Amino acid sequence: MYLMLAAVIIISVSIILLYIGNHFRLPSIVSFLIIGMLLGPFGLGLITDQSAIETFGEVGIILLLFTIGLEFSFEKLLHSWRTVIIGGLLQVTTTIVAITLVTSYFKLPFNEALAFGFIVSLSSTAIVMKILQERREVDTLQGRTLLGILIFQDLAIIPMILITPMLVGSSGPDLNGIPFQIGKVAGLLLIIIILAKWVIPAFLFRVARQRNRELFFISIAGTCIVIAWLTSEAGLSVTLGAFVAGLIIGESDYNIDALSHIIPFRDVFAAIFFLSIGMLLNTSTVLTDLNWIILIVLIIFFVKILTGMFSAAVLGMPARVCIFTGLALCQIGEFSFVLAKTGLDSHLITDGIYQLFLAGAIITMALTPFIMNASPRVVDLYYRIAPRRALYPGQHEPEDVSDSNLSGHMIIAGYGATGKSVARAAEITGIPYMVIELNPEIIRKEKTSRHPHFIFGDAAQREVLEHAGIYNARALVVVVSEEDAIPRIVRLARQLSPHIHIVARIRHIRRTQEILDLGADEVVSEEFEAAREIFTRALRKYHLPEAEIQKIVSRLQKWGYAKFIKNPENGMTKSSMDTMLHSLRIHTIRVEPGSFSDGKTVAGLELKKRFGIADFGFRHGEVTVFDPDDNQKIRAGDALIIFASDEKIEEMSPLFRACMTDD
Template sequence: MTVFIPLERNIIFRRNFMHAELVILQEIAIIFGLSAAALFICAKLKIPTIIGFLVAGMAAGPHGFGLVRDTESLELLAEIGVVLLLFTIGVEFSIKSIIRIKKAIFFGGGIQVAVTAAIVTGIAYASGANWEMAVFIGFLIAISSTAIVLKLMQARGEMESAHGQTALAFAIFQDIIVIPMMLSVPLLAGEYLEIDQQSIPLAIGIGVAVIVFMFVAARWGVPALLHQVVRTRDKELFLLTVVMICFVVALITSSLGLSLALGAFVAGLIISESEYSHHALGNILPFRDVFLSFFFVSIGMLFNIATVLENPLFVIGATIAVLVGKALIAGLASFSLGRSFHTSVIAGLGVSQVGEFSFILAVLGLNAGVITSDIYQIFLAISIFTMGATPFLLNAAPNLARRITARFPSLASDDEAKQTTDALKDHIIIVGYGVNGRNLATAAKDGGIPYTVLEMNPDTVRDEREKGIPIAFGDATQPMVLEDAGIKRARALVVVISDASATRRITEAARSLCRTVHIVVRTRFVTEVEPLLQLGADEVVPEEFETSVEIFTRVLHFYHVPERDISEVTGRIRDGHYSMLRAPSEKKNAMLAGVFSTIDTATIRLDADCHVIGQSIRGLDLRKKYGATLLAIRRDENTIINPPPDTALESDDTLVFIGEPGSLASVSDFLLQSQDV
């Protein structure tokens, strides 16, 4: 049966659909415009960018100018941003790192959540709330913002620090514990759940299944898949594959009852175990930053300034109490793990805000009737204020810790060096693993110098990793790949690839990221020397000039020029970035001109019918007769330097002579005569 849609209804439908699309695009454009303006002002005032996003959301939201009404679409984009953030955190970390901090996750994180929730519950109950509401408020305050604290520490390059790992451990435990918190909402609302005997074994089975899946995928599945994708050398295919892995794993874990964000973190951990983690991170970061901006804007849109104006003292006082209380509890939890005082202060202040998962939990509680709309709005105001204060608290945390330890020396740790992980420091980053890269890596290894290699050939990466070489797949033109390789802690960056355009981009990116790293670049083209120096390279080595230097150095040795004079000339050439060879100066090259103006070299190959075959060098007396000196004989695979006088010439010998051009011509004519002459 064929159904005909009237033309008029079809046109109306298309108009409505196009109108909805235009509205969404218009509101996205408004968000981007306000965000750009707010971020520009923040940059001028040196204020953290998160504040700019929150302000943009407040202005665009229903409680501001009402410029954005489709909050559901914005919340979807915000959720994607949180998923991508947790994914990149997982990529930067690794399963081994998680195992290493398991105590911090379950013991430290457990203390932080349990103590915070218990104290807040007690205060809320004492203030007149019923016990269900009090417990729920305790849940809300105990959760911190994974998105904010990890993004700030990631931007500051502190994810590998002791306080970065501690904050991450607390965030991981909170992401796990928020699931049973959500499941408890119906119970707090007075709805009694029927739990059969299969529920607990099923939950345990789900947990085991996730762990087994993560192990198998990280060990065999994902590395094999990415290896085949990378071999196609298709950047778009690689990017789509990485995004697919992120969302597929997130959806799988979500279908098992876990959060999307936790699933994305698991996906990141899986990719972190492959040699392509650097490259994956560099590709996904731009998308993460765009979508994560929607998250911070959506948080700002929830803010109702009227709530603050109605209860200014209470909101401000509660905000300070939450920040101080959570910082103290988290700091004590960190200290109980054996962390230094310095680390505990920074980690405590880092997780002192209220988190994004608390908003999801609050909506569930509001819909279930556990909290009232007034409590919900006050909670939002306190949460947004704590989020806005976090960047400033993290900036002030190191100085605060130092001042406290200066006043109370007993709190200082004797080994503050333990605050950092065993990440590479003062190392060499080698970009490219061809002949030069291999030789440099071998020399660094023999000299005990730490190094890491970035290479774009997947087969090379896989083969060398199996040999124990610290090599990773990554496009060094992407700043995040260089950051992940430790460019800010490296002593030197050596670029030994053949792509001139990529070499320029790598040099520029590296210098913009770190002003102190020593950059050495190899180039095949002379014209690239000056541009590379201007982009920030400290030393540029052009292949063709280095070959020229090596050739004339050997010739000078054969001509018995003193070693000191040779070293002086070659040193002057290299110190001047090969300008002597690129623009010769008669004055600077007077000594060379004097040497080479009257000499030349020649190579002569002896055929089987040459009349000198079988005769000795002494018998021919070529130097006395023709004025040419025999330097070497190339015979089969061997080279005879300064051959003895009794050496007999053989068929297919290649003779190397040095002398005046006329002498060389004469000796060549003599040697190449056939036996019939």
């Protein structure tokens, strides 16, 4: 009964605060942390038993990492080995050393200072990956860099647990047991490889053949739980096991269906996890020791941002990725609470220091979404201070990255699937091009004697565009995967070269106007293009003649592209574009007997003069015509197919209703 009451309270308060938070554009993670603080034992005290909440929260972390594994792949992970080993090792060790030195300065014993180094070195995989998923940046360069470092942090928990007994003054770790521990890990890896290669694909194939959704869901969830349990038994974290389980299933043919089953549960349980973290905070500690908490938060931010940036820089990442990596890793991780609780139980950490740590840690978690969202402005500030750092070291010399003979060429910013297709098309047609790409692996793979025109750098920086020949280029195609970088690239390119033709790809229609205002000549929206393709395929299901379908699609495409260029010929003001794009849709209006339209010709309706409707279709019985003649008579029972807004249709509808007279 208590659990049901707790669920009712949590859901009710969550709905209210999430609605308010969404209105003020507050990240959902922050909202859940606030809800936890309000409802927990140190807030209003409405939820006092945290054990059940923490259990559900752990399930949320497992499902979150499981879905990330589903969307990733072993191949991508193998490509990221340098990030995992070198980047992760540097980030963890430098953070431990820095925090140990800082805390020792405040007269803490060395063993306690080292324990805090362990605790602070870990970042929150749940928070960082959740934000990257919302930003659709898991598979970007910065997303892969962060994931690699976070994976290493999960692995680093093992030696930290082994070293902990030495810090509390016991006899230390059992050295005789270390080979056994290593053997367990090796055995686990062997079991996982066997499962991934032979057992799980065959098992899922047989389950899928049963065509039973409940059986499939239980099998997917069971696979995740079993592998998470195996990793836990081997001394690794359950979240690492869940991630590995996701990787295994992600390599099968059933990853998409598995993802669709898990996502609803993942979101609910992940929300409970952030609630449980918020409940740990003793609000009275914040009020009584505010100065110390502010100092702790500043130290954590300063150290972790610097060590994160340093690790990414050693990996050869550009400044933009280094800054984003440092800012994203600035918080305390969820497993840091486990280490801190172990220190408290063993009397290594006093209760007062433990509460100060909790307050500082939760504040860093709550501020992480805002800090990650501020990264573009931080990058811009950095490049204004140090503009020459826009290029990768070793590419400052123009002859290394640019060809002085290039003129009238095309610059392609981003070399993903779309950028590669544009480059191949330019190659086929004989158009010279220059590619700007942030991923060093792509540069190393693609830059050859046959394809020499590749620049490693940030297209949002002046020096990079200048080396790419922006002043002599005819066109710039912006197809970078980082959505936040697109406006900066377009604005800078337009400032440097007023004559260049800029084509930018974006995901959502709502950003069209922003990109056009910044200087783009054309904007291609993935959302609009997908809608056009879906609309085309849906029409074919109605057995319309292919020629008629092409006419409709051609007109829709012509109309749509007019809205995605800088100077649309129809004279529509730019401010109304976004509204129109979202409000227009296809309507079918039937002519009623005795209405004004009954018996009129198409020309007699004067739809263009009265309502600005120039194109529409006409249906008589089973016959549909999408370009009716002006002399075509309209009878009761006929229907007009019109592409317009709901408001426009409401204004027109009296013409087709009975008892309407001509004024």
